[in-house]
Amino acid sequence: MIRNWLFPIIIGLLAAALAWQGTLMATPYVLMSKAMEKVGGRAPVNSFGFGEPSTTDNQPIVRPSPDLSYSSCAFDLSKGPVLVDVEPVSGHYWSVSVFDARTDVAAVRSDRETGGKPVKLALKRFSQRVPRDYEPVQLDYNKGLVLIRILVSDKADYPQIDAIRRKARCRVADTK
Amino acid sequence: MKPWRRYSICILLGLAGGSAYAVHQVRSADLGRQVTNGPWSANTDNGTKDASALSRARVALFGLLALPAKEAMYFTARTDSEGAPLNGKCTYTVSGSELDARWWSITLYKGEGWLVKNAANLWSVAGNAPERDANGNWSFTVSPKKADGVWLPTGGTPQFDLTLRTYHPQGALLNNPSSAKLPTIKKESCA
Numbered sequence A: 001m002i003r004n005w006l007f008p009i010i011i012g013l014l015a016a017a018l019a020w021q022g023t024l025m026a027t028p029y030v031l032m033s034k035a036m037e038k039v040g041g042r043a044p045v046n047s048f049g050f051g052e053p054s055t056t057d058n059q060p061i062v063r064p065s066p067d068l069s070y071s072s073c074a075f076d077l078s079k080g081p082v083l084v085d086v087e088p089v090s091g092h093y094w095s096v097s098v099f100d101a102r103t104d105v106a107a108v109r110s111d112r113e114t115g116g117k118p119v120k121l122a123l124k125r126f127s128q129r130v131p132r133d134y135e136p137v138q139l140d141y142n143k144g145l146v147l148i149r150i151l152v153s154d155k156a157d158y159p160q161i162d163a164i165r166r167k168a169r170c171r172v173a174d175t176k
Numbered sequence B: 001m002k003p004w005r006r007y008s009i010c011i012l013l014g015l016a017g018g019s020a021y022a023v024h025q026v027r028s029a030d031l032g033r034q035v036t037n038g039p040w041s042a043n044t045d046n047g048t049k050d051a052s053a054l055s056r057a058r059v060a061l062f063g064l065l066a067l068p069a070k071e072a073m074y075f076t077a078r079t080d081s082e083g084a085p086l087n088g089k090c091t092y093t094v095s096g097s098e099l100d101a102r103w104w105s106i107t108l109y110k111g112e113g114w115l116v117k118n119a120a121n122l123w124s125v126a127g128n129a130p131e132r133d134a135n136g137n138w139s140f141t142v143s144p145k146k147a148d149g150v151w152l153p154t155g156g157t158p159q160f161d162l163t164l165r166t167y168h169p170q171g172a173l174l175n176n177p178s179s180a181k182l183p184t185i186k187k188e189s190c191a
Helices: A002-040 A155-165 B003-027 B053-063 B171-175
Strands: A048-050 A068-076 A082-086 A094-100 A105-110 A119-124 A135-138 A143-151 A169-172 B035-037 B040-042 B072-077 B090-096 B101-110 B124-126 B138-143 B151-153 B161-169 B184-190
Touching: A002 A068, A002 A143, A002 B003, A002 B053, A068 A082, A068 A155, A082 A094, A094 A119, A105 A119, A105 A135, A119 A143, A143 A155, B003 B053, B101 B151, B161 B171
Parallel strands: A119 A135, B138 B151
Antiparallel strands: A048 A068, A068 A143, A082 A119, A082 A169, A094 A105, A094 A143, B035 B040, B040 B072, B072 B161, B090 B138, B090 B184, B101 B124, B101 B161
């Protein structure tokens, strides 16, 4: 009796280990994919959407900060590299971060590094060529999210910040 | 019972059990507990290729799109400084001294990390909001009812957590977060 079940139980334990690791590994992709769908609803793929300030009625992504203004671009590199242009917002903390489909950060640039200059990033796969005046950011996946965070420490500043952030561009590069 | 049935039963039970255990592991934690400091816990490998599958899954669930530590350190507290779970019917004093970061804020969340409805529409306290005393110390109140001074409403939610965001952290906050001087959370009373 026990001998009849020994090997099936060993195989079952192996299946459990595989399912455990598989579920852990799949979770970031699934949640990132859902996030891209949600924020992608604000704007087409490869273009920026500009979120309103976070409130209880506006929480597209878990753990939003009500002190930050969020703008996001769901990108897809399957048609070529994607160029990202972000204008600086002087006097405020701001950053641009690039997340891949596995939620890893491929690049972060904030006002600490840019010295008041605009950020110009070219998101690319290994084999893709990008314009020389853009900083290349190599990704392991075609899809991901670019997120701009800007600190809104005084609500009176929001209209000015909003006008500047809307100058941000995210587009497939014309490499012809 | 035929052998293929025994194998099928064990494989199906294994797949279901393994997946269920992974979900339980991810959901039963919070943003991360690689580093603890009083009631606060934090991850140091957010968004990096070094993160384990479990750490990456937890961050995706409780703090998707978190920045790497060099850019921002996130500390989460689910208990007060005595270790009791944070309760939305209680009043707390959060106090501390200057934090070694460019900017910080403390935000109140429920569940996986959602802002809590409250009549005042207040969800966070920014680092520049509380007044400093002569030694640079500050404090504010977390409570269900309006309090004097800087106030963060609980909205009466049964349980909540506080997330301390520190942008461009330096010194111990970045390099040795388990020994950094972080705010204390003192329970004053409960309704």
